[in-house]
Amino acid sequence: MSYSFSELDFMKPELGAAFTGEGTHxxxxxxxAEQVELCLFSDDGKEETARxxxxxxxxxxxxxxxxGLRPGTVYGYRAHGPYDPKAGHRFNPNKLLLDPYAQQVMGELQWDDALYGYKVGxxxxxxxxxxxxxxxFMVKGVVQDLEFDWAGDSAIRRPWTETIIYExxxxxxxxxxxxxxxxxxxxxxGMASDPVIEHLVDLGISAIELLPIQYFPDDRFLLEKGLRNYWxxxxxxxxxxxxxxxSAGAVTEFKTMVKRFHAAGIEVIMDVVYNHTAEGSERGPTLSFRGLDNLSYYRLSPDDPRHSYDTTGTGNTVNIAHPMVLRMVLxxxxYWVGVMHVDGFRFDLASTLGRTRHIEFDREGTFFDAIRQDPILSGVKLIAEPWDVGDGGYQVGGxxxxxxxxxxxxxxxxxxxxxGDGxxxxxxxARLTGSAQQFNHSDRGATSSVNLLSAHDGFxxxxxxxxxxxxxxxxxEENRDGHSDNHSHNMGxxxxxxxxxxxxxxxRRRRNMIATLMLSQGVPMLLGGDELGNSQGGNNNAYCQDNEIGWTDWSGVDDPFLAFCKGAIAFRKAHSALRQERFLTGxxxxxxxxxxxxxxxxxxxxDDATWQDGELRTLGLFLCKSVDDERSDQLFLVFNAGGDCEVTLPDVNGxxxxxxxxxxxxxxxxxxxxxxxxxxMVYGASVVAFEPA
Structure with a gap:
């Protein structure tokens, strides 16, 4: 079948492949680029049928x-232009390029030296x-029909004070x-299956935060070691x-998952990676952005544009300061909010997204301004991983x-x-009360801190x-990877x-830590599997372990610790004093x-002397929040990391x-x-909570 572009001056405002009902734009x-070619392929993606x-x-x-071009059409691009790496240009029309806006990806990337714009070696x-x-060897895009029966599904928009995240x-x-x-x-x-949803609902989770689910390939060096890109x-x-x-290759499966989670009252948050791509440094492959316009899509060294400017530790940095690259991210x-109905995002290495044209982090930068004025995005849950590996990248509270x-x-x-550290x-x-030193500024609320004991990265x-x-x-990697300072203790x-x-x-220490998490102001985040006693055998960087090391072990489902976690979450939900919107000043x-x-x-x-006592291991905290004109929620909490002791209960509020x-x-x-x-009496190494009798 032969294809040709319509002579009609038809221009849709959106980028990507958009099915109109009668054809595809x-x-x-x-x-x-000096020319861009659309390449169409057979249904299996193996034969190029038109260019x-x-x-x-x-x-x-x-x-x-x-x-007449219908959904299911397999396609890619080739871009013609200068191949001048010293000037930042790496056009090579011999390389098939994935559409940055492709809504479905076909196939697995097959690593071969032909994927590189230069001659390897x-x-x-x-x-x-x-x-x-x-x-x-390349993956291809697939034209989509976005129709889906959402059956009245709508965003939950749960307040942060009522949010409990499960990563x-x-x-x-x-x-x-x-x-x-x-x-x-x-x-x-599988995520949307009844057993998983029932577990999360029974546990008391209100939002699930999924590690990256946008298309990513396996790294070549991992495959060569018999590993893969798991995270x-x-x-x-x-x-x-x-x-x-x-499971069956249909993008609608993701929508079905979101729909089922929403029906159970659980929000869906995506972990997203807009700070870098899988193309690596200038010595990486040419798969999409590098071949379409390397000088626009990536930050390059201001001294030598042949080389990438890397603040992410991955070899490249997405040039969010370019208006069209910023548009792609937005x-x-x-798309994920409007078409796929997700409820929020956790931004990987988010400090990179705040770097201006001059490279420095700017909390008033273009990306943040664009988000805040956007009528769709400003209303969803937005979580920053507030650091990257560049200069000035650590921005907790910024x-x-x-x-x-x-x-x-x-x-x-x-x-x-x-x-037991002194x-x-x-x-x-400070952590129990929302980390005010970091977050109590610029009219930010007491839910600004996402509190975590553990996450995918670490123990x-x-x-x-x-x-x-x-x-x-x-x-x-001979145990050289991963953090060495984990503040952990094997207890003997x-x-x-x-x-x-x-x-x-x-x-007991796990109970103490979970209790501390659920008794703290801010937004608690639980690492999936922690409630089950899941272990990774001491691996604190399981990014490449798509196996029993990285998978959740469900054998702890009958452990009393799971019941304790359920109780701790229910206790938090029952006490508004633990979920305050503003910082408490005293x-x-x-x-x-x-x-x-x-x-x-x-x-x-x-008093000041007591606060400065490096030997003190016991702390009492009284909290009160007015529920209405006649009732208050009041708690006295004791955190005892020392030995058994007697604690005098406070005479407060009558x-x-x-x-x-x-x-x-x-x-x-x-x-x-x-x-x-x-x-x-408060036992050593324990947390105790008291209510008015």
């Missing part, structure tokens, strides 16, 4: 319309030119779940779901509203406090109490042990009501008597109610 950006030069160019957008390195056709991986959570059908394991439909932080297709997560975000931020200070201080009482006090909670050192040998044995005393101590309310107070074990208020309602030192009845005498 193609549009792609390139400021420096057509896009006939229209306007505003650096190349476009054309083919009447040539003495001139990337200054050489390779004339082999890369199409046989997980599509394959990791489902590959060993005994209740997920074999054919659905590792897929979106997915090497995005190449910002509009397309990862094919390996589709179009992608709007992002503008409405962004929330991962707070590694929370993780480190809580781990160190429960490990001088941590002031630090953990799991179980490994934090089971290993003193990382054990990443399976990654093939490195790894699994039959010593019941050590096992009991580990269980100033009494107009009626004299005390909203927050800090106490020593003897019942006296904390409370006459207290009852003990949470006690991590009494695992079998952690949430049972008991009258409390003052002073009250």
């Amino acid at each position: 193609f549009a792609v950006f390139s400021a420096h 057509l030069a896009l006939p229209k160019r306007e505003g650096d957008v190349w476009s054309g319309y083919i009447a 040539d003495p001139q390195e990337d200054l050489s030119f390779d004339d082999r056709d890369s199409a046989p 997980t991986h599509v394959r990791g959570l489902t590959m060993t779940h005994p209740g997920v059908p074999d054919e659905l394991r590792g897929t979106f439909l 997915g932080y090497q995005t190449l297709g910002f509009f397309a779901p990862q094919p390996r997560f589709l 179009d992608s975000l709007r 992002f503008p509203h409405p962004f929330r931020e991962w707070n590694d200070k929370y993780r480190d201080d809580v781990r160190r406090f429960w490990k 001088g941590l009482v002031p630090g953990v006090a 799991t909670l179980m490994d934090t109490v089971s290993y003193d050192n990382k054990h990443n040998d399976a990654n093939g 044995a490195e790894g699994p042990t039959d010593d019941q005393g050590i096992r009991d101590a580990r269980d 100033e009494p309310a107009e009626d004299g009501t005390v909203e927050i107070g800090w106490y020593r074990p003897d019942g006296a208020a904390m 409370i006459q008597a207290w009852k003990r309602v949470l006690d991590t030192g009494a695992a079998e009845e952690g949430f049972a109610e008991h009258p409390a005498e003052s002073p009250a």
Whole structure:
């Protein structure tokens, strides 16, 4: 069948391949190309059936319309222009290029030297030119029909004060779940299966945060070692779901997953990677952006544009300062919200997105301004990973509203406090109250901090109490990768042990940390599997472990610790004092009501000398929030990382008597109610909560 572009002056405003109902309109950006060709392929993607030069160019957008071309059409691009690496140009029409706006990706990338724009191994390195056709080894785009029956599905828009996030991986959570059908394991439909949703609902989760699900290839060096890109932080297709997560190859499977989560009251947050792509440095392959317009899509060295400018540690940095690249990112975000119905995003290495044309981070930069004025994006959940590897990249607390931020200070201080390090009482006090030093500015709220004990990157909670050192040998890098300073403690044995005393101590420390997380102001995030006692065998960088190391172990589903996690989450939901929208200053309310107070074990208020006592291991925190004119939610919390002690219960707000309602030192009845005498016995290494009797 022969194809030709319509003579009609047909121009759709959107980029990508847009099916109109009667044909398909193609549009792609390139400021420096001299010609862009659309390549059509057979249904299996193996044979190139047509090569057509896009006939229209306007505003650096190349476009054309083919009447009768239907969804399911397989396609790619070739771009003609100067091959002048020293000037930043790397056009090579022998290389088939994935459409940056492709909504579905066909096939697996087959690594071959033909994928590179230069001759691999040539003495001139990337200054050489390779004339082999890369199409046989390349993935291709597939034209989509966006119609889907959402059956009234709509965004949940749950307040941050009611949000509990569960970070997980599509394959990791489902590959060993005994209740997920074999054919659905590792897929979106497996994630949306009844057993998984029932677990999350029963646990009390309100939002699921998925590690990258946009199309990413496996890194060549990993495949050569018998490994693969498990986590997915090497995005190449910002509009397309990862094919390996589709059980039958239909993009609608992702929509079905979102629809099912929404029906269960769970929001869907995507971990997105707009700071770099899978093309690597100037010595990487030519797969899409590099071949379409290297000088526009990537930041290049200001001193030598032959070389990439890297603030991400991956070899390249997306040039978010370019208006058309910024448009691509915003179009992608709007696509996932408007077409795929997701509820929010966690931005990987988000400091890179805030870097201006002059490279410095700017919290008032173009990207943030664009997000804040956008009527669609400003209303969804936005979470920043507030750092990158460039100069000035660590920006915890530096992002503008409405962004929330991962707070590694929370993780480190809580781990160190429960490990028994000295001088941590002031630090953990700050974390319990929302990390005001970092976030209480620019009218930001007390939910700005996303509090975490563990995440995909680092030790799991179980490994934090089971290993003193990382054990990443399976990654093939001689244990050099991953962080070495994990603030972990093995409690007496490195790894699994039959010593019941050590096992009991580990269980209590895990309870203490989960209780601390759920009793803290801010937004709690639980790493998927932590509630099950999941271990990665001490591997704290399982990015390439698409196997039992990286997958969630469901054998702990009957463990009492899971019941404790459910209880801790339910306790948080029951107490509005733990979920406040504004930072508490310590100033009494107009009626004299005390909203927050800090106490020593003897019942006296904390003073400067006590705060500076490096040997202090016990801290009392009183919290109050008015529910209405007649009722208040009031709690007295004790965090004891020392030995057994007696704690005098505070005389505050006229409370006459207290009852003990949470006690991590009494695992079998952690949430049972008991009258409390003052002073009250608090076990060593425990968290206790009291309510007015």
